[in-house]
Amino acid sequence: MSLLHIRALSSTVYDAAEEQNKPILNGVDLDIEPGEIHMLMGTNGSGKSTLAHVLMGHPHHRVTEGTIQFQGRDLLSMSTDQRARAGMYLAFQYPTAVPGLPVATFLKKATEARRNEEISVRDFQKELRGHMRELEIPKAFLGRSLHEGFSGGEKKRMEVLQMNLLKPELAILDETDSGLDIDALKLLFSNIRENKTDRRSLLIITHYDRILDHITPDHVHIMQAGKIVRSGGVELSRFIHSEGFEAAVR
Amino acid sequence: MNNSQREHLSKINSDYEELYGFKTSSEYMESATRGLSEEVVREISRLKEEPQWMLDFRLQALDTFNRMPDPQWIDPSVFADINYDDLYYYARATEKQFNDWDDVPEHIKETFEKLGVPEAEKKFLAGASAQFESEVVYHHMQEELEKQGVIFMDIDSGLTQHEELFRRYFASLVPPDDNKFAALNSAAWSGGSFIYIPPGVKVDIPLQAYFRINAESMGQFERTLIIADKGASVHYIEGCTAPVYSRESFHTGVIELFAMEGASLRYTTIQNWSNNVLNLVTQRAVAHKDAKVEWMDGNLGARTTMKYPAVSLLGEGARGRVLSIGYASDIQRQDAGAKIIHAAPHTSSSITAKSISHKGGRSSYRGLVKVLPGATDVTANVQCDALLLDDHSRSDTYPTIDVQEQRRVNLAHEATVGKVSDEALFYLMSRGISEEEALFMIVNGFIEEFAKELPMEYAVELNRLIQLEMEGAVG
Numbered sequence: 001m002s003l004l005h006i007r008a009l010s011s012t013v014y015d016a017a018e019e020q021n022k023p024i025l026n027g028v029d030l031d032i033e034p035g036e037i038h039m040l041m042g043t044n045g046s047g048k049s050t051l052a053h054v055l056m057g058h059p060h061h062r063v064t065e066g067t068i069q070f071q072g073r074d075l076l077s078m079s080t081d082q083r084a085r086a087g088m089y090l091a092f093q094y095p096t097a098v099p100g101l102p103v104a105t106f107l108k109k110a111t112e113a114r115r116n117e118e119i120s121v122r123d124f125q126k127e128l129r130g131h132m133r134e135l136e137i138p139k140a141f142l143g144r145s146l147h148e149g150f151s152g153g154e155k156k157r158m159e160v161l162q163m164n165l166l167k168p169e170l171a172i173l174d175e176t177d178s179g180l181d182i183d184a185l186k187l188l189f190s191n192i193r194e195n196k197t198d199r200r201s202l203l204i205i206t207h208y209d210r211i212l213d214h215i216t217p218d219h220v221h222i223m224q225a226g227k228i229v230r231s232g233g234v235e236l237s238r239f240i241h242s243e244g245f246e247a248a249v250r
Numbered sequence: 251m252n253n254s255q256r257e258h259l260s261k262i263n264s265d266y267e268e269l270y271g272f273k274t275s276s277e278y279m280e281s282a283t284r285g286l287s288e289e290v291v292r293e294i295s296r297l298k299e300e301p302q303w304m305l306d307f308r309l310q311a312l313d314t315f316n317r318m319p320d321p322q323w324i325d326p327s328v329f330a331d332i333n334y335d336d337l338y339y340y341a342r343a344t345e346k347q348f349n350d351w352d353d354v355p356e357h358i359k360e361t362f363e364k365l366g367v368p369e370a371e372k373k374f375l376a377g378a379s380a381q382f383e384s385e386v387v388y389h390h391m392q393e394e395l396e397k398q399g400v401i402f403m404d405i406d407s408g409l410t411q412h413e414e415l416f417r418r419y420f421a422s423l424v425p426p427d428d429n430k431f432a433a434l435n436s437a438a439w440s441g442g443s444f445i446y447i448p449p450g451v452k453v454d455i456p457l458q459a460y461f462r463i464n465a466e467s468m469g470q471f472e473r474t475l476i477i478a479d480k481g482a483s484v485h486y487i488e489g490c491t492a493p494v495y496s497r498e499s500f501h502t503g504v505i506e507l508f509a510m511e512g513a514s515l516r517y518t519t520i521q522n523w524s525n526n527v528l529n530l531v532t533q534r535a536v537a538h539k540d541a542k543v544e545w546m547d548g549n550l551g552a553r554t555t556m557k558y559p560a561v562s563l564l565g566e567g568a569r570g571r572v573l574s575i576g577y578a579s580d581i582q583r584q585d586a587g588a589k590i591i592h593a594a595p596h597t598s599s600s601i602t603a604k605s606i607s608h609k610g611g612r613s614s615y616r617g618l619v620k621v622l623p624g625a626t627d628v629t630a631n632v633q634c635d636a637l638l639l640d641d642h643s644r645s646d647t648y649p650t651i652d653v654q655e656q657r658r659v660n661l662a663h664e665a666t667v668g669k670v671s672d673e674a675l676f677y678l679m680s681r682g683i684s685e686e687e688a689l690f691m692i693v694n695g696f697i698e699e700f701a702k703e704l705p706m707e708y709a710v711e712l713n714r715l716i717q718l719e720m721e722g723a724v725g
Contacts, residue, residue: 056680059672084682092680096673100695106678109691113682145695162681 001072003170003201004032004055009066010226011054021062024050026226028066032170035198037215039237040205042223043245048205049093051223052174056090057083071169085114089168091159093175097147103158104128104142107165114166131164134191152179160188164195172203177211189214209241224249263522263550263579266494271524272364273493274357276465278383282341284467286334288312291437294340298406298440301413311426311436318430321556324585328554332528337469337500339438341383347404349390358382365491367460374707377402379459383468384440386459395453401446402457405473408444415446419475423506423534431530431556435471435504442472442503447482447513456485456518456705461501463492463527469500476506478513478541485516487708491551494524498553501527507535509543511565516544520708522551525581529555539565539594546703547574548712549584558616560589563597563625570599575700578611578643587616587648590630598629604697605636607643615647619661626657634665637696 009028012021024047032038042048054061055068057080068075070088078086098106108124119127132139135157147155156176163171173192177185193215196202204217212234220236221228222245229249230236240248283290291312295305320329348354351368362368362380371378377391379402386404395402401412409416426436443459463470478484492499501523509515515535523529529552535543545559561570576584590599605613615634636645647665670692678688694701701709 056676058676079685080676080679081682081684081688084680090680092677096671096677098674098678098692098695100698101691106681106691109683109687110678110681113684145698166681 002031003034003071004030005069006030007067009068010064011050011061012064013061024226025054028227030228032201032203035201036219037202037204037217039217039220040203040223041207041220041237041240046223047226048223049174052090052172052205055172056080056088085116087169089163089166089171091163091171091173091176095147095155095159097145099145099148101146102142103144103146106146107162110162111165131161135161136187137161153184156180156188160191169199170201170203174205177206177208185211186214209237212237222248266524270365270491270522271494273464274361278343279338279341279465282338284336284338286339286438290339294438294440300409304409308437311433314427315430315433315437318433320430328583331498336497337467338465339469340440341465341468342385343382344387347386348388351388354388358387361462362460365460370458370707374455374705375458376453376455377457379404379443381441381459381461381472383464384470386441398451399448400451400453401444403444405442405444405475406440408475416444419477419506419508423536424504424532428532431502432504432532435473435502438469438471439473440471442474445476445484445486447478447484449480449482451482453484456487458487458489461488461490463499463501466495467497467499472503474503474505476515477508478510478515480510481512483514485518487518490521490523492524492527495526497526499527501529503531505531505533507543509535509537509541511539512541514542516546518546518704520548520712524551525553527552529557531557533557533559535561537561537563537565537568537570540567541565542569544571546700547572547586548700549576549586553581554583556585558587558589561599562591562593563599564593566594566596568594568597572601573700573703574603575697576605576613578605578613579608580611582611584613585616589618592621592625592628592630595624595626597625600631602699603634604700605645606639606693606696607636607645608639610642612644618650618652621653621655621659623654625655629660632663636667638667638669
């Protein structure tokens, strides 16, 4: 059984400027097996981030057609929090700030929700410290408001930190590599690789193949105009790098 | 926000009846009379065995009250339902005041126990006072403070025991003709606190007064006077609740604070009156050289609140701060704000007003920042943030800035009005957090700046008030 099984998925988003629903996804098919690493590439506006948001159940996107099964369950009938508790995770490209919500409080609540049990402050602190050390996140972060005033790199670290705490079966990384300098990129993607078990699949959305230095995908997909138009192995991303998207989908 | 989110929030204060809205026997009301007249005022003064000058003060205030119109700067619907003849202006439930909870009559003690007052006192207060209707029924302060010369007593005792000190300050900041409700209070006042902190004495843990209305149509006219002498510091907290009745009750207080040179004075209110209480309070403070006055004003309850804590910065280096939150739901109207007068150079002030409006509730910020000629090198910051939880609630700001000095005056005013963002909800839910808890976390984050200024136990209580029922839904 696939971990994620998407068939003929189409969606619209409300466009406030034009006061109408705009189609974005247009018949996406995708299968992800347990433990696999998938890379999703494509130009801006091709629908990559929309797919990530639709999978997580963003309220502004409406699925008009198609089916999604996650671990054999009908994903579209599940609320966003249910999806998360079932083991889906989205590392946001632009995480939202929540003023006044301390990072520590948030992380504990999220971890407890995912594990469906209360965790003692002491046990949680111990676990959290370990994860923070790996990602070189200073302790002072815990008292700050969630994502408020965080730099681009700090936000990305916070997203990976949460992934390590929540231990998802499927992690969708929406341009986690963008805006990072070389050292940070190396730190984060080495960490993502090291923490990936056989039970975790990754769907990595990216523009660049520079992350190939740190992580090797099993499958590479190219998205264009709301659907996956070509799939292949790691060689496909190398081809895109040398020849460009246009050549890859011609 | 969708319907289920609205529903979760509509549960805020939904267990008010059970937690605060209970009542106890009000047999003592049999001897009380409705309406305010010269006779009633004379009777109050006689019962309290007041000096002649105070009776004269009251009678003159009564005359002022009778002649004064309602405030004209707010729409008159606010005052439409007030029936002054229907109210009780004075009622006492016990013959005397006690300083041991074991001596307080059982049914009254039970009331305060349910509200957690004796427990709070034991845990984290240096002194506590409990007012039931018009009189303080319980009062106690740590001996240590008494030895240091700290005076903390009900205000009626303040008048009899420290008449000279009392008379020097009483009504000097809020004269009876300041506004109609100050006049009403001045005529009928009873209860409240009298506090004097001697020079250099720092009271590190808070003093608290709890105000409880029990009977229907009751008017509570609290009067509080706090003097922090040179270099002294004190934190005073007031809490307020009442049973739910169909007829209006009144809470009309006059609070005067005096921070002498280098003193530090903080006044915290957690007001959670029932939705039939009109809460019209005049709060005013002066800060002398290098003194600091802070009003922390939490307005969660009452049908109508009108309250604009003021600080006059009279001495060089004085600082003033007003931090308020208001929660207006349904028929509630929170008309709150602040007033800061910079009357000396090198003074600074900050006003932060946060409001949450919900289910048709209405909250307003009404504020004045005034810089008088000669007050150079002044900094003043005003920040108003409104959170609207649906489309039929309302939030308004009425800021007034009056600057009469141009030399190095630094003023900033910022106002935001927003809704709970779908993106923030989505983000939290994408981490497995349920919708209702996510919403609570966002609202709670919005008021964090206020909550973090409260003593821990109060922060927890405030948190609980906002969270009510939501937590149950989450499990």
